[in-house]
Amino acid sequence: MKNEDEPKDKRLKPGDAQKLTMAEVAKYVGVSAMTVSRAFRQDASVSEETRKRIMEAVDALGYVLDLSAGSLSSRRSGFIAALVPSINNSNFSDTARGMTDALQNSGLQLLLGYTDYSAEKEEELIEAMLRRRPEGIILTGGSHTARARRMLAKAGIPVVETWELPEDPINHVVGFSNSEAMALLVRTLASQGYRKFGYIGGTTARDTRGSQRRSGFQKTVEELGLGPGRMISFGVPPITMEQGGQAIVSLLERWPDTEVVLCVSDLSAFGAIMECTRRGMKVPRDIAIAGFGDYEISSICHPRITTINVDCYGIGRQAAARLLDALHTGEATGDEITLTGYKVVLRESTDRNGVPTA
Amino acid sequence: MKNEDEPKDKRLKPGDAQKLTMAEVAKYVGVSAMTVSRAFRQDASVSEETRKRIMEAVDALGYVLDLSAGSLSSRRSGFIAALVPSINNSNFSDTARGMTDALQNSGLQLLLGYTDYSAEKEEELIEAMLRRRPEGIILTGGSHTARARRMLAKAGIPVVETWELPEDPINHVVGFSNSEAMALLVRTLASQGYRKFGYIGGTTARDTRGSQRRSGFQKTVEELGLGPGRMISFGVPPITMEQGGQAIVSLLERWPDTEVVLCVSDLSAFGAIMECTRRGMKVPRDIAIAGFGDYEISSICHPRITTINVDCYGIGRQAAARLLDALHTGEATGDEITLTGYKVVLRESTDRNGVPTA
């Protein structure tokens, strides 16, 4: 569908209107380019009258500031990078929202990337981001490739790691202990009389938060003298709802007398519950199931799912706030650790009195 | 926790290592900066030997390319912008994944922004993106503010609108008719004998895809002589699972004899089903419910949800492909419309024979 012979083509050629530069706006208004540049900034000293005239011209001509030129000259890119494992996960998108909100009036934009739970992909993304010279960077977790660490160190910008408490933090940390959180859930359920604990999670170590939850489970079950936990590993993290369903089948085949199953996330817990329901088992009457993360689904589905509520939004907001602190104080603040909250949310899926049947 | 008096502070000051420039790498290797620049690109003619030496130096020194300088000089920013309504929505994140995959070896990066279903926020984001001079832009839907349209026209870059078939397309379109898709679902269910149709959706016109689905429903119900549809509007789009639950309660209060309810999305359908279950109604025995979007949850939950499956991933992949076409052919291709597929997926939630009870 080419039509090179149609001259009145309304489509834009490269550089059709694009060419417009600050100098041209300046000429149009009758001031210097520098004054136009100043008019675009809050603090700069330009008389209100001049700024108004400039902005009218900008509007009339349809000029759009060119940040790639600006950031080269000012050595400020005006954005911070944030890497999350997945965009399609309400926990992380809440975190992203927290970051965006915290950056609201800072003049900084958030650039999101997703790593797919892969340290290699994270490394690639870190490099891609650093090439655009972010003023700071927020990562999820504390597990990075050696090269990624080297690049970050060289970059000379503040780094915030989130959602975990890394053993060897790069800089700032905003998070909580996934292992402790899971331990709390185990102890809470044990105190309600549950004794035979099962666990469902992904197979590999890709998802470090998942592994931490798993080890928190394992450790606590043993501490309480409830023997080794009944662990099922299924699928590559992050495990899906469907895999949660498959996992509980294997688990119950192997240990039919299991009383309660903890899942690495609410999504797998939901899959497990649905699969049980489909097979004629009642949750929690025949088996209790709990998740992690307090996703929307857990308070809606039937039965409602017991879980750990994490302050996802707060993690994002505080991570961004830490970064802003670091930038304002000339990046001389300490490498602090900000602990964020979590709490057990007990719901129907582990209710010892069962749930009113539908 | 300041410690300005601790000189051996390992933390980085601004410009600690950052300073490294291409010229320094060049000096280190004993070539010109231009040669270093060439070494970073695939096509450029640099002897293998020189490139190797340069890359070793880059590694040793920890140099990271500066794209903000590069793109100013080359007038190519190396990224395309994509705006989606929400990142926490598996439909759109599948679309984003499709885009990322399609851009794989193009040398272009994807920059995501989310508009929160708001045209004003979209306008802001478009401006923020254009300031960084993307080489193309992908939007969701065809509803934009006048200023957004003006800015896009001026920008002189290819634009792809997705997920709908706008009446007044800017440039390329990759999508399908939401209205037709919903109509198909209505006809399919009507052919199974359903007669009394209800509909649940959000209130305002913010979500244009939602409104299109609604009007497709309305039109078709009337065409089939099934009277005016029983419409419940509840909550600001995108409506949540919980709102789906609240909506079905109002709907059944008002029209207790409703046989089947179509929802603007699977999420509200799920909420509606759970609420019914909780109130002792069986789906589909007492009432049938269907959704839209074929989210993971719909094939997992109990009962499984009848829905419309949309080729989300394909929308993203093709949108990016269209953009690449336009860029390669010197943006002289026609403003084409690429239709993407959808299909009805019949599941338990509308099964006329009921569903095996748990």
Add this chain to the structure above:
DNA sequence: CCTGAAATTGTTATCGATATCATCTTGCCG
């Protein structure tokens, strides 16, 4: 051994804004 094309490398100007410093107004106070 010479010639010309291809391959490799270097030089210089430039992209479009902003930092920095200089200049020019304005207005207030003694």
Add this chain to the structure above:
DNA sequence: CGGCAAGATGATATCGATAACAATTTCAGG
């Protein structure tokens, strides 16, 4: 009315890479 600080504006150099063209080297073929 002089003087000076604060405010507004302008001129110029510069950020760090790449485009464009020039220069040099390499090498095949006669």
